[in-house]
Amino acid sequence: MKSFARLYADLDATTSTNRKVAAMSEYFTSATPADAAWAVYFLAGGRPKRLIPVRRLAAWAMEESQVPEWLFEESYHAVGDLAETIALVLPERVIPDDAPPVGEVPLHEWVERRILPLGEMTEAEQRDAVLAAWRELSGTERYIWNKLITGAFRVGVSEQLVVRALSRASGVEEGVIAHRIGGHWVPTAEGFAALVASDAADADESRPYPFYLAYALEEELPALGEPTEWQAEWKWDGIRAQVIRRGGRTYIWSRGGELVTDRFPELVAAAEKLPDGTALDGEIMPWMKGTALPFAQLQRRIGRKKLGPKILAEVPVALVTYDLLELAGRDLRNEPLVERRRLLDTLLADVSTWPDQTFIPSPIVHVASWDDAVAAQASSRERRAEGLMLKRRDSVYGVGRRKGSWWKWKVQPFSVDAVMIYAQPGHGRRALLHTDYTFAVRDGDALVPFAKAYSGLTDAEIRTLDAWIRRHTLEKFGPVRHVEPVQVFELAFEGIQRSPRHKSGVAVRFPRIARWRTDKPVSEIDTIDTLRALIRAHE
Amino acid sequence: MLTVTQSGLYCPAADFYIDPWSPVDRAVITHAHGDHARWGSRRYLASRAGERVLRTRLGPEANIELVDYGEPVNINGVNVSLIPAGHILGSAQVRIEHRGEVWVVSGDYKTEPDPTCAPFEAERCHTFITESTFGLPIYTWRPQRETFDELLGWWRDNAAEGRASVVCGYALGKAQRILAGVLGNEIGPVYTHGAVERLTQDYRDAGVELPATTAVAALPKGTRFAGSLIVAPPSAAGSTWLRRFGDHSTAFASGWMRVRGARRRRALDRGFVLSDHVDWPSLMATIDATGAECVWVTHGYREPVARYLEERGLRTSTIASQWEGEGEGEDDTGVATGEEETS
Numbered sequence: 001m002k003s004f005a006r007l008y009a010d011l012d013a014t015t016s017t018n019r020k021v022a023a024m025s026e027y028f029t030s031a032t033p034a035d036a037a038w039a040v041y042f043l044a045g046g047r048p049k050r051l052i053p054v055r056r057l058a059a060w061a062m063e064e065s066q067v068p069e070w071l072f073e074e075s076y077h078a079v080g081d082l083a084e085t086i087a088l089v090l091p092e093r094v095i096p097d098d099a100p101p102v103g104e105v106p107l108h109e110w111v112e113r114r115i116l117p118l119g120e121m122t123e124a125e126q127r128d129a130v131l132a133a134w135r136e137l138s139g140t141e142r143y144i145w146n147k148l149i150t151g152a153f154r155v156g157v158s159e160q161l162v163v164r165a166l167s168r169a170s171g172v173e174e175g176v177i178a179h180r181i182g183g184h185w186v187p188t189a190e191g192f193a194a195l196v197a198s199d200a201a202d203a204d205e206s207r208p209y210p211f212y213l214a215y216a217l218e219e220e221l222p223a224l225g226e227p228t229e230w231q232a233e234w235k236w237d238g239i240r241a242q243v244i245r246r247g248g249r250t251y252i253w254s255r256g257g258e259l260v261t262d263r264f265p266e267l268v269a270a271a272e273k274l275p276d277g278t279a280l281d282g283e284i285m286p287w288m289k290g291t292a293l294p295f296a297q298l299q300r301r302i303g304r305k306k307l308g309p310k311i312l313a314e315v316p317v318a319l320v321t322y323d324l325l326e327l328a329g330r331d332l333r334n335e336p337l338v339e340r341r342r343l344l345d346t347l348l349a350d351v352s353t354w355p356d357q358t359f360i361p362s363p364i365v366h367v368a369s370w371d372d373a374v375a376a377q378a379s380s381r382e383r384r385a386e387g388l389m390l391k392r393r394d395s396v397y398g399v400g401r402r403k404g405s406w407w408k409w410k411v412q413p414f415s416v417d418a419v420m421i422y423a424q425p426g427h428g429r430r431a432l433l434h435t436d437y438t439f440a441v442r443d444g445d446a447l448v449p450f451a452k453a454y455s456g457l458t459d460a461e462i463r464t465l466d467a468w469i470r471r472h473t474l475e476k477f478g479p480v481r482h483v484e485p486v487q488v489f490e491l492a493f494e495g496i497q498r499s500p501r502h503k504s505g506v507a508v509r510f511p512r513i514a515r516w517r518t519d520k521p522v523s524e525i526d527t528i529d530t531l532r533a534l535i536r537a538h539e
Numbered sequence: 540m541l542t543v544t545q546s547g548l549y550c551p552a553a554d555f556y557i558d559p560w561s562p563v564d565r566a567v568i569t570h571a572h573g574d575h576a577r578w579g580s581r582r583y584l585a586s587r588a589g590e591r592v593l594r595t596r597l598g599p600e601a602n603i604e605l606v607d608y609g610e611p612v613n614i615n616g617v618n619v620s621l622i623p624a625g626h627i628l629g630s631a632q633v634r635i636e637h638r639g640e641v642w643v644v645s646g647d648y649k650t651e652p653d654p655t656c657a658p659f660e661a662e663r664c665h666t667f668i669t670e671s672t673f674g675l676p677i678y679t680w681r682p683q684r685e686t687f688d689e690l691l692g693w694w695r696d697n698a699a700e701g702r703a704s705v706v707c708g709y710a711l712g713k714a715q716r717i718l719a720g721v722l723g724n725e726i727g728p729v730y731t732h733g734a735v736e737r738l739t740q741d742y743r744d745a746g747v748e749l750p751a752t753t754a755v756a757a758l759p760k761g762t763r764f765a766g767s768l769i770v771a772p773p774s775a776a777g778s779t780w781l782r783r784f785g786d787h788s789t790a791f792a793s794g795w796m797r798v799r800g801a802r803r804r805r806a807l808d809r810g811f812v813l814s815d816h817v818d819w820p821s822l823m824a825t826i827d828a829t830g831a832e833c834v835w836v837t838h839g840y841r842e843p844v845a846r847y848l849e850e851r852g853l854r855t856s857t858i859a860s861q862w863e864g865e866g867e868g869e870d871d872t873g874v875a876t877g878e879e880e881t882s
Binding site: 012013014015065067068070071072074075078079080081084085088089091092139143426432433459 | 675676677678679681795797798799800801802803804806808809810840843846847850
């Protein structure tokens with residue numbers, strides 16, 4: 001566990017992707033395959049089943065440390081993380097100088113002998129096992145133990161970075177490892193050996209093409225030349241993905257390089273009708289009766305580990321398809337866009353005969369002049385699109401982000417001026433500062449809260465604001481401070497809709513702070529009527 | 540015996556203030572940190588051990604009466620003496636005795652040994668006024684040898700990979716404690732930020748043994764920093780001043796580094812848990828050792844500490860210091876920075 005704790009500390013201490021990959025790669029090289037397997041499992045977000053609720057741990061920690069509950073809660077407010085608070089209030093382990101050195105207990109033994117059996121134990125047995133572990137461990141190890149047994153272990157690395165580190169440690173190509181890690185592998189020594197095995201025949205079949213990405217449009221439209229040279233499509237706000245059909249199997253890859261096949265059973269079912277050797281590129285959208293649902297609906301689905309029939313019925317998805325990269329096993333990427341699109345339309349032509357419109361060609365927006373484009377772009381919110389895509393008709397499907405032939409042209413976000421009325425400390429990295437704010441608009445003489453935002457300020461602004469908050473608190477409710485309504489901010493958000501669940505009657509999507517309006521008095525903030533007008537305008 | 544006024548703690552019987560927040564006629568100073576030793580008072584009383592650092596802070600014109608630790612001074616019939624507080628060089632607790640009643644004002648203190656200053660002495664008293672900077676049970680310090688071993692290991696690894704090691708800590712006290720902690724283990728040359736160098740020289744003049752240091756500003760152009768240790772104030776973290784060191788690793792030495800969020804937010808490579816304040820167990824042990832029945836709590840987690848003591852049968856009171864909030868304060872540049880370990 002010590003070297004895994006060291007790896008955790010190294011990953012936690014740096015924000016540099018390179019250093020993270022280097023630290024993991026070093027660990028994978030030096031650890032035994034059995035330990036490396038569990039490290040991969042946890043770093044990539046794996047969680048053992050049947051875990052202990054963290055509040056139960058907290059109760060045992062209070063007993064063990066003889067810290068009264070109210071003082072534990074005070075400590076929790078200062079730390080911002082329950083598992084960490086527990087690790088810190090427990091008495092420090094003191095090792096006498098003359099104690100014999102203890103050999104390291106390997107990670108896989110901790111997991112297999114001490115953590116996994118917890119699921120089969122009675123509460124009393126769990127308590128004994130947990131207290132014993134706390135007494136043996138110290139510092140970071142104790143923190144990691146708490147995180148692992150409560151199923152909350154996470155460190156700032158994505159599965160993609162783990163894949164990169166495994167690739168560096170083994171010399172096996174990233175795509176091959178991503179394929180293997182996305183399938184069903186078990187965290188054992190053999191499982192790890194299979195992950196990094198050099199024979200890659202198994203992975204070729206699933207491999208996606210590198211995604212071609214657009215740049216944000218920065219020039220005036222006429223600078224692009226003639227509108228007839230361009231194809232316009234809606235810019236969908238979903239999950240960019242490739243659907244691959246090869247060897248009688250289907251693979252769905254997200255743009256982040258993750259294999260997400262399991263998440264979209266309706267796409268998998270429909271893909272059985274695709275001929276072998278097909279690669280589609282498009283946007284996975286929540287889609288019902290021919291129209292897009294709000295992105296928030298898709299988020300409900302993404303958040304779930306298990307997809308029940310209810311959620312599948314409420315939020316069906318479609319692949320709004322805009323490109324065809326492979327047909328009958330032939331790589332089409334060097335064909336011009338118009339040709340790829342023609343082949344795509346032919347392929348999907350019998351879409352109406354498919355039961356539930358699962359693969360939909362992304363509609364082409366008719367743009368005869370740049371004025372048409374401006375009008376179309378302005379109407380994109382009506383279709384739950386976030387703007388227009390402009391693609392050169394003769395463009396090839398490139399690699400990565402290239403300037404020139406594909407542009408994304410997003411509509412401006414909504415924005416209103418609002419006043420901060422509540423503040424509370426953040427979690428994790430921001431636990432000691434007030435970083436979570438609630439904002440209100442005016443409703444006659446009253447202020448109605450309508451949005452919370454956590455981001456958009458610089459670290460320096462956060463510190464200044466934190467100091468102001470501490471000095472201008474009207475009331476405290478636990479960690480939440482009701483502050484004087486003085487500080488005005490311009491809030492930007494992507495969408496707005498009616499919501500009976502909110503006091504204000506409105507819900508906004510992805511609110512964030514655009515600017516701190518120190519120049520604006522609270523008398524000049526927007527009103528609830530402004531928000532209602534925005535809803536009406538986009539319904 | 541003492542009351543809290545607009546200018547801070549005041550002794551009406553003898554007409555003096557302790558660490559006043561604004562200019563007064565007579566100020567008794569616990570130690571030279573900026574939020575305790577303020578400019579502008581007519582007369583100061585302070586420990587002889589801290590003379591040099593206090594002069595550096597208050598300027599040559601300040602009228603300072605110096606006393607040895609334990610040497611009684613009679614101020615208008617009240618018996619005042621200074622007791623070592625173990626916080627930084629010259630730091631003192633103020634013991635006040637009048638008509639058989641004894642009060643002790645702790646100032647800032649720690650009970651761990653520190654080669655750069657006289658060790659803390661617990662003094663029996665009726666009323667004890669204690670700081671509470673780290674007054675929560677999550678703040679428990681590991682033995683400092685472990686922290687210094689960690690720091691030396693970090694320096695060694697950086698040196699092996701051709702990097703400079705920049706450690707930030709409060710310029711008065713923490714910086715010198717770090718220097719004393721690496722004495723005899725120098726892995727490469729030791730350089731200092733200007734704010735640190737001057738105070739470090741004050742420490743040496745006062746007889747504290749420290750490794751040889753050179754101010755970065757005094758180095759010839761083109762000096763290579765790979766393998767060196769650079770001791771800098773917290774304000775240097777994230778500043779352009781660091782660019783000159785080329786490839787380097789940054790660290791912060793402070794009690795706040797005990798909490799992951801505080802470490803992460805600074806975006807530094809390492810956080811070393813090293814404090815010049817008492818941790819929770821030592822705070823409780825010290826209050827116990829004073830035998831005080833009444834405890835006033837100031838500077839830090841006042842409310843939780845007071846409530847905890849109340850539940851143990853002590854009478855308590857909390858004093859709002861001028862610096863509001865948890866661990867908020869100023870660093871060497873005098874700029875409020877959120878949560879530096881002050882004083």
